[in-house]
Amino acid sequence: MKTKWIIAGVGVLVVAGAIPWAVGYITEQQWQVVTRELNQAQPFVQLQTDDYRRGFFGSELDGVVTILNPESGEVRPIAYRAKVTHGVTGSFIDFQPVEGWAPEGADWFQEHPRLTLETRLWGTAVLELEAPAIAINNSESGESFRTSGGIARIEISDTGSQAEALVVWPQLTFSGPDMSVRVNDFRVEHNMTHLQGDVWTGTVEASMASVALTAAEGPPVTIEGLLARSSTEANADGQRLDSRLSIEAEKVRYEDQAYGPHKVAFALEHLDVASWSALTTSMAELQGMALAPDTDSQDAFERQMAAMGQVNTALRDLSAAGFSVGFPELTLDTPEGEVTGSLVISHPELTADQKAEMLMVMQQLTGEMNLSVPSVLAEGYPAVRMQLAPLIKQGFLVPEGDRLVLTARLSDMVVEVNGQEFPLPPLF
Numbered sequence: 001m002k003t004k005w006i007i008a009g010v011g012v013l014v015v016a017g018a019i020p021w022a023v024g025y026i027t028e029q030q031w032q033v034v035t036r037e038l039n040q041a042q043p044f045v046q047l048q049t050d051d052y053r054r055g056f057f058g059s060e061l062d063g064v065v066t067i068l069n070p071e072s073g074e075v076r077p078i079a080y081r082a083k084v085t086h087g088v089t090g091s092f093i094d095f096q097p098v099e100g101w102a103p104e105g106a107d108w109f110q111e112h113p114r115l116t117l118e119t120r121l122w123g124t125a126v127l128e129l130e131a132p133a134i135a136i137n138n139s140e141s142g143e144s145f146r147t148s149g150g151i152a153r154i155e156i157s158d159t160g161s162q163a164e165a166l167v168v169w170p171q172l173t174f175s176g177p178d179m180s181v182r183v184n185d186f187r188v189e190h191n192m193t194h195l196q197g198d199v200w201t202g203t204v205e206a207s208m209a210s211v212a213l214t215a216a217e218g219p220p221v222t223i224e225g226l227l228a229r230s231s232t233e234a235n236a237d238g239q240r241l242d243s244r245l246s247i248e249a250e251k252v253r254y255e256d257q258a259y260g261p262h263k264v265a266f267a268l269e270h271l272d273v274a275s276w277s278a279l280t281t282s283m284a285e286l287q288g289m290a291l292a293p294d295t296d297s298q299d300a301f302e303r304q305m306a307a308m309g310q311v312n313t314a315l316r317d318l319s320a321a322g323f324s325v326g327f328p329e330l331t332l333d334t335p336e337g338e339v340t341g342s343l344v345i346s347h348p349e350l351t352a353d354q355k356a357e358m359l360m361v362m363q364q365l366t367g368e369m370n371l372s373v374p375s376v377l378a379e380g381y382p383a384v385r386m387q388l389a390p391l392i393k394q395g396f397l398v399p400e401g402d403r404l405v406l407t408a409r410l411s412d413m414v415v416e417v418n419g420q421e422f423p424l425p426p427l428f
Contacts, residue, residue, distance in 0.1 A: 027084060027091040027119055028054050031061075034125075044068045059084035059091075062098075090120040108136050124157045146173040150186075165190040178216050185209035195234055197277030198284070199241065204230040224260075225250030234273065241271040246329075257335065265329040272321035279314035282307055319361045322349030326367070337374040337403075344368055345410065360426055367410035372403050395420055 035047045049063040065078045079098035084091050095115040102108040111132040118126045129152040136145040150169035156162070167188040174181045185208060192202035206228045214220040225248075232243040244267045251260040286307040326344035345367035350358065358364075378388045388404070391397040397404040398418050408417045413424045 026121055027086065027093075028052055028059065030119060030125075057086055059086070090118065090124075093117040093119070106136075108134055110135075123160070124155070126153065126155045128153045141176070143174070143176045146175075147171060161194040163190070163192050180214045182212040182214075183208050183210075184212075195238060195241075196273060198280045199273055199277045201232045201234050201241075203232075204228075219255050222253040223249050223251075224253065224258075239273055241268070241273050241276060243268040243271070252333075259333040259335060261331070262333055263329060263331045265327060267324070267326065267328050269324040271323050272318055275314055275318035275321055279311065279318055282310035282314055286311060315361060316355075316358065319347045319364075320350045320355040320358060323347055330371075334374065334377060336376040336380070339371075339373050339377075341371040341406075342369070362413055362424065362426060365410060365413075367408075369406065369408040369410075371397070371406040373397065373405075375399060375402050375404050378404060 031049070031052070035049060039046050044067065046066040046068075047063065048066065049061055051063075052061045053059060060081070060083055062079070062081050065080060067076045067078065068074075069076075080095055081098055082093050082095045084093045093116060095117070101113050109132050113132060114128075114130045116128050118128075130149075131147070131151070132149050134145065134147045138144065147169060148171040150167070152165075152167045154163060154165040157164075165188065167186070169186040170184070172183040172186060186206075187208075188204070188206045190202070190204045192200045195201050208226040209224070211223045211226055212220060213222070227249075228245070228247045230243070230245045232241065234241055244265065246263060246265040249260060249262045251258045252262065286304065324344060324346040326342070328342055328344060330339070330341040332339040345365055347361065347365055350364075373388070377384045378392065379385070388397060391406070392404065396417050397406050399405075406418065408415055410416075410424075413426070415422045415424060
């Protein structure tokens with residue numbers, strides 16, 4: 001009996017000792033998959049692993065993160081190293097920039113930030129950044145950046161098909177010679193589920209308790225209760241997509257007075273998921289080609305033309321399936337009254353025969369636009385008057401009581417604005 005217990009104990013020790021090695025092996029394979037998929041998904045952040053040294057209870061790796069600035073085309077490499085600890089059900093990875101979190105000689109942080117990745121064998125990963133208070137000063141420009149400590153966290157599950165993100169930063173301040181901006185209680189929550197291709201569904205909510213803008217010339221402006229909500233839903237068994245974005249502000253304080261609430265909403269409805277996925281994918285490919293180093297070569301030109309053809313095809317397919325897009329709601333509270341408006345453009349769903357005869361997307365577009373502005377805004381505020389004067393002169397804004405209104409209709413490639421017709425050129 002004693003021998004059996006000894007054999008069983010030895011077996012348990014062997015299995016327990018083998019588990020960290022197996023976890024380390026799986027973690028390395030997962031890291032290679034994530035690196036490959038990240039690099040293939042977009043051109044702006046490229047992850048390279050130069051050396052992965054897998055041990056029994058832990059591993060070490062070295063690599064480079066390359067960040068591309070889409071505006072300037074500038075590429076910045078950041079070398080990193082990481083320590084991996086193998087557990088029973090997953091691994092814990094602690095990342096560090098090789099050159100440190102701040103330039104040499106700079107004192108940006110009260111403590112060192114911490115960037116970690118926790119993985120699980122069943123396909124769950126949690127990437128978390130814990131940042132301490134930050135203070136960055138630029139003596140040459142006179143600009144400074146200050147933040148309290150904050151946290152950014154993203155949890156990926158179901159082998160990458162679901163993700164939840166959270167960003168919490170109690171305070172951020174940017175100051176310059178001409179203006180300073182102070183943000184209080186910044187928070188973002190994002191839940192998303194992969195549908196197909198590049199299409200995801202879910203919700204996003206970003207909020208700020210207040211945003212204070214102080215200019216060197218002029219009174220301060222404070223926006224209170226700023227909230228942005230976005231939701232994307234799949235309908236018709238995942239074949240159609242509805243998406244809506246709204247931005248709201250409870251109050252805007254200016255010269256000791258408060259105005260609000262304010263709201264603007266944007267909506268995409270009844271989108272064909274397959275066509276939308278093809279359109280977003282082809283547009284991303286086209287953008288990536290524009291940033292490629294060989295954009296002047298003949299081969300690059302041919303690839304760009306092919307990508308543009310894919311964009312046009314996806315746009316035609318999307319339109320033929322029917323959709324609606326626009327700003328269904330606009331409400332701004334001003335000292336002289338509310339500014340209200342809406343804009344909706346739609347395309348009907350076509351039969352196969354109608355799609356075959358379709359020459360341009362614009363042919364069957366219909367739409368409506370309404371805008372109502374207090375007349376006093378144009379009369380008493382020079383800055384507003386400069387913007388509205390051309391519209392009033394051309395008859396786009398007409399007086400109606402104590403307001404200026406615009407009513408427009410789009411049909412058969414003709415826009416009718418307050419009774420005036422304007423044919424549209426055949427653009428697409």
